[in-house]
Amino acid sequence: MEDELLIEKFKQGDRQAFNTLIWRWEKPIYNFILRYIGDSDQAKDLLQMTFIRAYKSLNKLNDHAKFSSWLYQIALNQCKDHFKTRKVERLDCLEIVDEEHDHHSKNIVPIDPSDPPERYHHYHNTVHVLQKALMLIPEEQRVVIIMKEYHGLKFQEIGEILQVPINTIKARMYYGLSALQKVFKQWGLDREDFGYEL
Amino acid sequence: MNCEESRNLIIDYLYQELNPEDRVRFEKHLASCSACWSELSELKKVRATLGQYPDEDPHLKLTFVTEKKPIWWKMGEKIRSYKVIHNLAWVAAGFLILLSIANLHISLKDGNFNLQMSLLPSRSIAPGTAQLSSSEMERLKSENSAMLVNLLEDYARREKTERAVLLSELYRDFETKRQEDLKLVSYAMEQVHVGAQQRFSENEEALNALIRYVNFQSRQER
Numbered sequence: 001m002e003d004e005l006l007i008e009k010f011k012q013g014d015r016q017a018f019n020t021l022i023w024r025w026e027k028p029i030y031n032f033i034l035r036y037i038g039d040s041d042q043a044k045d046l047l048q049m050t051f052i053r054a055y056k057s058l059n060k061l062n063d064h065a066k067f068s069s070w071l072y073q074i075a076l077n078q079c080k081d082h083f084k085t086r087k088v089e090r091l092d093c094l095e096i097v098d099e100e101h102d103h104h105s106k107n108i109v110p111i112d113p114s115d116p117p118e119r120y121h122h123y124h125n126t127v128h129v130l131q132k133a134l135m136l137i138p139e140e141q142r143v144v145i146i147m148k149e150y151h152g153l154k155f156q157e158i159g160e161i162l163q164v165p166i167n168t169i170k171a172r173m174y175y176g177l178s179a180l181q182k183v184f185k186q187w188g189l190d191r192e193d194f195g196y197e198l
Numbered sequence: 199m200n201c202e203e204s205r206n207l208i209i210d211y212l213y214q215e216l217n218p219e220d221r222v223r224f225e226k227h228l229a230s231c232s233a234c235w236s237e238l239s240e241l242k243k244v245r246a247t248l249g250q251y252p253d254e255d256p257h258l259k260l261t262f263v264t265e266k267k268p269i270w271w272k273m274g275e276k277i278r279s280y281k282v283i284h285n286l287a288w289v290a291a292g293f294l295i296l297l298s299i300a301n302l303h304i305s306l307k308d309g310n311f312n313l314q315m316s317l318l319p320s321r322s323i324a325p326g327t328a329q330l331s332s333s334e335m336e337r338l339k340s341e342n343s344a345m346l347v348n349l350l351e352d353y354a355r356r357e358k359t360e361r362a363v364l365l366s367e368l369y370r371d372f373e374t375k376r377q378e379d380l381k382l383v384s385y386a387m388e389q390v391h392v393g394a395q396q397r398f399s400e401n402e403e404a405l406n407a408l409i410r411y412v413n414f415q416s417r418q419e420r
Binding site (some may be wrong): 013015028033047062127170177189 | 205208209210213215240241243244245247248249250252253254255256258260262275279387393
């Protein structure tokens with residue numbers, strides 16, 4: 001059954017329809033939150049809060065076709081609130097790249113310059129390394145990369161969710177990927193056989 | 199196409215969101231520009247690396263449980279689900295409110311603000327036109343006379359009590375006055391008695407002196 005139909009049924013009083021929506025969307029939304037904040041326990045809490053918020057305000061959603069964008073928007077707001085209220089310690093390792101003008105100031109500073117890149121091989125886990133790398137880039141670039149790379153959203157959709165012009169989204173994507181490229185290179189993770197070696 | 203233009207399109211190309219025309223132009227440029235080719239390869243590598251991050255299962259069984267609601271609530275929901283009935287209910291509610299406002303009666307009498315609302319128009323009775331049944335009249339009459347008798351009895355009782363209080367006050371005043379007068383009389387009599395005693399002893403002394411004088415003369419003559 002399509003999301004639109006489930007939403008229609010929910011609005012007519014069929015609360016079970018919302019559970020179907022949850023089962024359909026909990027995994028993508030959870031992974032979105034997890035990659036954005038980098039903590040699985042908190043991601044689970046935020047996932048629940050996202051669905052509670054969605055449950056409360058689904059009746060106000062007029063364009064049912066935009067349910068997924070709307071849900072991502074709620075999840076994103078939950079994550080932002082989480083960052084604000086918990087004052088989460090963010091790893092400040094990258095210079096903010098001037099997306100609009102400066103193409104050459106993409107200098108990357110490691111988390112701790114005294115830490116040799118070999119240090120990161122002890123993770124023995126691709127997921128941890130990639131999560132760490134994602135947390136190193138600025139939030140506005142990270143969210144675009146996650147939405148595009150892992151959730152396959154169109155740039156147009158991402159622009160609507162973030163309420164930012166499409167060209168800005170593409171610029172963030174470009175600078176985000178470039179920043180990750182530098183991180184991978186610094187950590188020695190830019191080899192073709194990366195996935196197998198770790 | 200130059201490298202600057204190519205950089206603007208590289209992200210669209212990377213994610214297959216480039217229109218066919220631009221795609222041909224972009225690929226033509228790539229074939230002749232090693233720098234852009236290299237940059238595209240690097241970005242593809244980054245994508246491939248990011249692709250090593252698989253989706254995770256949250257292992258949560260999130261379910262919204264519908265809370266048990268009272269039957270009247272369910273009926274309300276049922277009615278709300280039928281839009282025609284729902285709308286009619288709103289219209290009826292609006293009509294009733296309008297009716298109440300139409301029969302709104304506001305008055306200000308003797309400084310008292312009075313507001314009355316009713317669904318039906320209130321029957322106003324002109325003064326003096328009230329009609330009561332004979333039994334009701336009898337009942338009211340007997341109630342009035344009983345009330346009057348009570349009032350008179352109460353008045354007489356109060357009058358009697360006041361009179362008694364007044365009399366007792368007068369008696370007390372009179373008694374006080376009498377006691378004061380008696381004291382005065384007693385004092386005067388005591389004074390008179392003292393004066394008489396004094397004069398009596400003076401007379402007695404004079405008489406004794408006279409007797410002594412007479413006795414002396416008689417002894418002289420003898």
